[in-house]
Amino acid sequence: MDKKAILEEVKKLIAAGSVCPEAKKAGEDYLASIGTAEEKKAAEALIKELKEDVTxxxxxxxxxxxxxxxxxxxxxxxxxxxxxxxxxxxxxxxxxxCEACRAAAVLLENQDLLLKL
Incomplete structure (x- = not known):
């Protein structure tokens, strides 16, 4: 999986009708942080949230x-x-x-890559 694919999964998560507000915000915050000093912190927060949310x-x-x-x-x-x-x-x-859990699972499977983007 590459950076583009990771970003697409984050977008799928945010767009999923089944996503909880906290995961949606964490995904949006991550996308907004790309290329900034806050990117790794936002990725860590997204991963933490997804670990709590996947059913x-x-x-x-x-x-x-x-x-x-x-x-x-x-x-x-x-x-x-x-x-x-x-x-x-x-x-x-x-x-x-559900769509949200499916996208979250892909992101969690690739969390090392998410943290390195």
């Missing part, structure tokens, strides 16, 4: 199966999300299948 596939299944998940997604969508998550788990997936 496991089991966590997604539990949430989608709960009253809170039904409230957040609506009954039919919660059921669909649960089924998709169970299918993904059966195929070996370990993390949540």
């Amino acid at each position: 496991s596939i089991d966590g997604l299944i539990a949430f989608a199966s709960s009253p809170d998940g039904e409230k957040a997604f609506g009954k039919d969508t919660a059921e669909a999300v649960r089924k998709q998550a169970e299918e993904a788990k059966a195929k070996g997936e370990k993390i949540c299948i």
Whole structure:
């Protein structure tokens, strides 16, 4: 993965409908810091936030199966999300299948590169 690909993943994270406000801000702060003395500090903050936010596939299944998940997604969508998550788990997936978690996982897998940009 190169710098351009890392930056695209940060942009995917920020644009994801499922991103939490804290991760979105950390991503935006990182992009704004590129080329400044604050870049490494912003990268570290982004990585810290992503480590706190990435949900496991089991966590997604539990949430989608709960009253809170039904409230957040609506009954039919919660059921669909649960089924998709169970299918993904059966195929070996370990993390949540939402756009934000997928982008975060790529960034965390490449965090050494993110810190060196």
